[in-house]
Amino acid sequence: MKTMFFGLVLALGLMTAAAADRTWTGKISDSMCGAKHKMGAEHGATAMSDHDCTLACVKNGAKFVFVSSGKIYKIENQDFASLTEHAGHTVQLKGFLKSDTITVSSIETALGIYDLTQYTPKA
Numbered sequence: 143m144k145t146m147f148f149g150l151v152l153a154l155g156l157m158t159a160a161a162a163d164r165t166w167t168g169k170i171s172d173s174m175c176g177a178k179h180k181m182g183a184e185h186g187a188t189a190m191s192d193h194d195c196t197l198a199c200v201k202n203g204a205k206f207v208f209v210s211s212g213k214i215y216k217i218e219n220q221d222f223a224s225l226t227e228h229a230g231h232t233v234q235l236k237g238f239l240k241s242d243t244i245t246v247s248s249i250e251t252a253l254g255i256y257d258l259t260q261y262t263p264k265a
């Protein structure tokens with residue numbers, strides 16, 4: 143009886159570990175641009191910030207994606223609130239990865255990473 147109980151605890155423990163969230167540092171982008179926003183190529187001659195480009199692409203039917211270490215991950219929960227807020231930004235994303243798709247559980251601004259592409263200089 144005792145061994146059965148410990149077996150169950152062990153099994154539950156392993157299940158929890160397998161479903162644990164992971165953290166990545168990367169950029170919120172869109173499926174149309176992927177890793178690189180071609181600065182206006184998709185949106186006429188106007189140069190756009192990564193933030194605006196991502197939002198514009200998503201508005202035009204693209205999906206939010208997450209780019210980390212050159213790899214593009216799909217995002218399962220497209221309606222996750224801070225995706226819009228952090229579009230085009232470098233963030234720390236927490237979530238559960240299944241094949242190439244992440245179910246996002248939290249998005250935070252990546253501390254210590256100063257990303258120039260996030261800022262559009264005001265003329």
Ligand SMILES: [Cu+2]
Nearest residue numbers: 175195196199
């Ligand atoms: Cu775009």
